[in-house]
Amino acid sequence: MSHPWQLPARELAGLVRNRQLSARELVRACLDRIDRLDPGLHAFLDHRGARALADADAVDAACARGDDPGPLAGVPIGWKDNLVLRGETTSAGSRMLESFRSPYSATCLQRLAAAGGVLLGRTNMDEFGMGSSTENSAYGPTRNPWNSDLVPGGSSGGSAAAVAADLCPLAVGSDTGGSVRQPAALCGVVGLKPTYGRVSRHGLIAYASSLDCVGVLGHSVDDLGLWLQVCAGGDAADPTSTSAPVPDFTPAARESLKGLRIGVPWELNGPGLDDEVAAATEAARSTLRDLGAELVECTLPHTAYAVPTYYLIAMAEAASNLARYDGVRYGARRTGAKRCDEMTTASRSKGFGDEVQLRILLGTFALSIGYQDEYYGQAARARDLLRADFRHAFAKCDLLLSPTSPVPAFPLGSRIDDPLAMYLCDALTVPASLAGLPALSQPCGFTAAGLPIGLQWMAPPLREDLLLQVAGVFERHTDHHRRRALP
Amino acid sequence: MVPRPTFDRTLLQRLAELSRLHVPPERQAEVLQNMQRVTAAFDALRDLPLAPIDAGDNAAALVLRADEAEPPLPLAEVLANAPQVAAGMFVVPRVVEG
Numbered sequence: 001m002s003h004p005w006q007l008p009a010r011e012l013a014g015l016v017r018n019r020q021l022s023a024r025e026l027v028r029a030c031l032d033r034i035d036r037l038d039p040g041l042h043a044f045l046d047h048r049g050a051r052a053l054a055d056a057d058a059v060d061a062a063c064a065r066g067d068d069p070g071p072l073a074g075v076p077i078g079w080k081d082n083l084v085l086r087g088e089t090t091s092a093g094s095r096m097l098e099s100f101r102s103p104y105s106a107t108c109l110q111r112l113a114a115a116g117g118v119l120l121g122r123t124n125m126d127e128f129g130m131g132s133s134t135e136n137s138a139y140g141p142t143r144n145p146w147n148s149d150l151v152p153g154g155s156s157g158g159s160a161a162a163v164a165a166d167l168c169p170l171a172v173g174s175d176t177g178g179s180v181r182q183p184a185a186l187c188g189v190v191g192l193k194p195t196y197g198r199v200s201r202h203g204l205i206a207y208a209s210s211l212d213c214v215g216v217l218g219h220s221v222d223d224l225g226l227w228l229q230v231c232a233g234g235d236a237a238d239p240t241s242t243s244a245p246v247p248d249f250t251p252a253a254r255e256s257l258k259g260l261r262i263g264v265p266w267e268l269n270g271p272g273l274d275d276e277v278a279a280a281t282e283a284a285r286s287t288l289r290d291l292g293a294e295l296v297e298c299t300l301p302h303t304a305y306a307v308p309t310y311y312l313i314a315m316a317e318a319a320s321n322l323a324r325y326d327g328v329r330y331g332a333r334r335t336g337a338k339r340c341d342e343m344t345t346a347s348r349s350k351g352f353g354d355e356v357q358l359r360i361l362l363g364t365f366a367l368s369i370g371y372q373d374e375y376y377g378q379a380a381r382a383r384d385l386l387r388a389d390f391r392h393a394f395a396k397c398d399l400l401l402s403p404t405s406p407v408p409a410f411p412l413g414s415r416i417d418d419p420l421a422m423y424l425c426d427a428l429t430v431p432a433s434l435a436g437l438p439a440l441s442q443p444c445g446f447t448a449a450g451l452p453i454g455l456q457w458m459a460p461p462l463r464e465d466l467l468l469q470v471a472g473v474f475e476r477h478t479d480h481h482r483r484r485a486l487p
Numbered sequence: 488m489v490p491r492p493t494f495d496r497t498l499l500q501r502l503a504e505l506s507r508l509h510v511p512p513e514r515q516a517e518v519l520q521n522m523q524r525v526t527a528a529f530d531a532l533r534d535l536p537l538a539p540i541d542a543g544d545n546a547a548a549l550v551l552r553a554d555e556a557e558p559p560l561p562l563a564e565v566l567a568n569a570p571q572v573a574a575g576m577f578v579v580p581r582v583v584e585g
Contacts, residue, residue, distance in 0.1 A: 087564075103564035236552045243550070308529040319506065326507070328577050333570035340582045341507070349509040357508055358521055361499070364506045365492075365526070374489050378532040385535070419521050420528055 004029045006484075009075045009169040009223040013116065016074035019063050023056035023074025027118050030076040034121070034167050037486060042142045043152075043161035045081055045091070047121030052076070055118045062116075070116035071226060077112055078162045078171035081122040082129060082205040083214070085109050092205045093125040093137040093155075096331045096351030106203020107238065108172065108214050108231045115230040120168050123158030127353045128322065129176050129207040131155050132425040134183070135416045136355045143412070144187060145485035146451055150409040153183030153425075156217065160187040163217045164485045170218045170227055176208050177310050178404075178429025180215035181441035185404035185454020188443045190471070190481065191217045192224045195461050196436035197242040199228070200235035208317035209240075211310075211433050219481060221442065221472040225249035228464060247465045253476070254469050258292035263397030267303035268428050274407045280445030280453040281403045284474070288401075291477060298397055300389040303431055305382040310430035311423055312366050312379035318356075319363030325351065358419065383434050390435045394460045399470060402428050404441040404454035432458045440467050443480035452480070491530065494523045 004012060004026045015021035031047060038044050048055075062069040079085070082092040084102035091097040113119060126136035134142040134157025142157045144150040145165040152161040156173030160183035163171050173180040175193035184191025193215040201212055216227040229250065234243035269281065285295055327333035327347030334346035352360070366375040393400060406427060415421045432439040437458050444455035455474075459467040475481055492498065499519055503510050510518055562575070571578040 100568055101564070103560045103568075239551050305532060305535070308532050311525070312529055312532070323507075327570060328579055329565075330568035331570075337580055339584075340579045343580050345507045345509050348507050352508075354514075357506075357510070358518060358525075360506045360508065361502050361510075361518070362522060362525060364502050365498075365522070366529075368502070368505070370489055371492065374533055375526075375529060378535050379529075381535055382532055420524055423525075423528075 005033055005166045005169070007169070008220050009072065009218060010226050012169060013071060013073040013075050016059065017063060017068065023059040023118060024053055026074050027052050027056040027076050027120070030120060030168050037165055038167060040143065040148060041145060041161050041165055042140055043123055043158045043165060043167060044078065045122045045124050045139055045158070046089070048088070048119060052118050052120050055113070059116055059118065070114065072112060072115040072117035072230060075117050075170060076120040076168045077117045078120050078123045078159055078168045079109060080156050080159050080171070080173045081125050082174055083109055083172060084203045084205070085119060088122070090122070090205065091138075092129070093127040093139065094351065094353065094356070095138045096325050098332065100330055104203065107200035107235045109203065111231050112172070123156070123162050123171055125158055126155035127356050128205065128318070129155040129174060129179055130318070130355050130359055132178070132182060132422050133415065134158060135412065136353060138353055141412055144409045146188065146409065149411055150451070151186070151412055153186035153405070153409065155179040156215075157183045159217050160184055160189055160191070163187070163189045163219060166484065166486065170216060170223060173215050173217055174204055175213045175215040175433065176211045176314060177433045178426045180217060181404050181429050181439060181454070181456060182425060184217050184441040185452065185456075186409040188452030188480070188483065188485065189217050189219060190221055190224055190443070191215060191441045192228065192464070193432070193439050194228060194232065194464055195242070195438045197240050198438070198462065198464065199231045200238040200241045202235055202237035206321040208314035209321060210317060211314060221440075221468055221475050222250065224440070225468045228468075242462070244462050249465055249468055254473055256292045257288060257470065257473055260293045260399070260470065261397045262288060262293050262295050263298035263393050263400045264295055265298050265300045265303070265393065265400055265402065267300050268402035268431070272406050272427070273403060276447040277403050277406060277408065277453050281455060284444040284455050285401070287478060288474065291473060296397060298393045298400070300386070300393060300431060302382060302385040302389050306386060306431045306434060307423060307427050309379045309382040309386070310426065310434055312375055313383065313434075315359045315363035316366045316376050317363070319360045319367065322352070322356070322360055355419070386431055387435045390431075390437060398466065400458040402456050402458075404428060404456040408447050408451040408453060428456060437461060438464045438467050440471050442471050442475060444478070445480055446483070492526070494519045494526070
């Protein structure tokens with residue numbers, strides 16, 4: 001048998017259920033690999049060690065009794081540091097929450113554990129999800145497993161690097177403007193952002209509430225479907241979660257793409273792309289044609305407004321959401337202030353990093369009297385125009401296709417001092433976020449320097465089934481996803 | 488149309504106050520420069536038509552849960568996260584002068 005950490009999650013769960021592999025052995029293998037490789041990557045902020053092994057033992061005991069522990073039996077799962085787990089530290093990559101221990105658990109983590117998954121440890125992230133490189137973590141950057149001088153993308157860079165380095169077969173992330181898909185592309189793994197509301201956000205530390213989605217990263221499209229099957233569905237604790245029926249995300253394998261119309265919006269497939277990214281996506285389009293799909297040019301005319309719209313809305317919502325960190329009920333407090341408002345200002349100025357403070361200031365500006373309609377109001381209108389663009393495109397096409405990131409992984413430190421250059425990393429992912437659509441990134445090639453390139457699929461609301469089905473066909477006919485960063 | 492704002496130390500001071508943040512003098516020039524650059528990139532939005540747009544079927548109605556009390560969070564665990572507590576309450580510095 002291969003090393004357990006080389007196998008897909010679904011296969012691992014089957015081996016554990018059939019008692020051909022113990023959950024303890026599997027979790028131990030991942031913990032050993034983390035101890036060996038993660039000092040050079042910093043994908044994990046910490047792991048649950050003995051507690052994860054105890055959870056694995058419970059799975060093994062259930063199997064020994066003849067009980068079914070669930071579809072994720074024994075599968076070790078990392079999770080982004082902005083999802084709370086009762087009794088465990090959750091910091092959102094911030095000094096502000098360095099010692100915060102949650103009194104409750106995120107719904108998606110509860111569902112994963114109830115399905116037999118073993119929660120392995122917290123993965124690194126840009127502070128409060130604000131960044132595209134994981135360099136904005138208060139605990140130091142994560143490095144890309146394909147080249148440790150490069151960033152893994154962000155903000156779920158820890159989760160992407162953890163999967164790419166085979167430290168765990170699945171890792172949960174969150175995607176506000178591309179924070180699952182962009183690091184998936186830069187690390188050569190598969191990443192899914194479901195439809196807004198498809199997976200409960202209860203227990204996800206809020207950044208921009210009208211955009212935040214819980215997502216996942218793994219090595220195969222099928223494993224993402226397995227995760228979604230477990231996590232999708234309405235939740236009374238999250239009024240924005242949808243109670244729409246959850247279909248079977250593992251339909252019989254589809255071999256051909258005959259009859260499928262794939263739209264190629266020119267605004268996301270030409271201007272500003274790195275040459276190697278453009279060539280790899282052109283090769284992917286050719287493969288899709290060979291598989292029987294019809295590729296049609298289409299347009300999303302308001303794409304040029306997407307990046308400013310996204311950042312305005314996200315910053316305005318962040319300024320509001322992060323107002324809760326006042327040094328009173330939880331979070332860091334700066335001692336020595338004589339008055340409560342002084343204490344709050346001092347605590348926030350000490351607890352938040354530079355990028356978070358910049359976004360709060362800009363969000364406050366966008367909502368301030370005299371400028372609110374000119375900025376935030378206009379962004380809300382632009383968002384409606386973008387949604388209408390997608391609706392018109394999906395009237396003619398089943399799915400839309402583009403690269404995930406305009407560039408492959410870039411050197412640590414090369415963009416961190418230029419916020420605008422960093423924001424443009426999200427140019428291809430923010431449109432689907434603004435429209436609340438499901439979207440997926442999968443590997444579609446490599447640069448001459450051996451860096452992965454990602455292909456992005458976008459689907460109509462709640463059509464993750466189609467997204468996974470079609471991405472699965474592409475995956476079965478290519479081998480980009482099989483290449484590994486580290487032995 | 489409202490004139491484009493000039494980001495100077497006065498505006499920064501006002502925004503920092505509203506944001507409950509303190510931007511030290513040695514960082515103000517860099518923060519102002521970044522704010523100026525980012526808002527300049529936002530200016531494209533000011534050309535958009537002002538008429539409201541039909542958001543169509545993406546504007547899903549928010550369904551709220553029943554307004555019924557549920558078991559509260561464990562109080563001891565909640566208070567354990569507070570920087571300072573006394574007698575089951577959060578302690579803060581003086582709020583009212585006097």
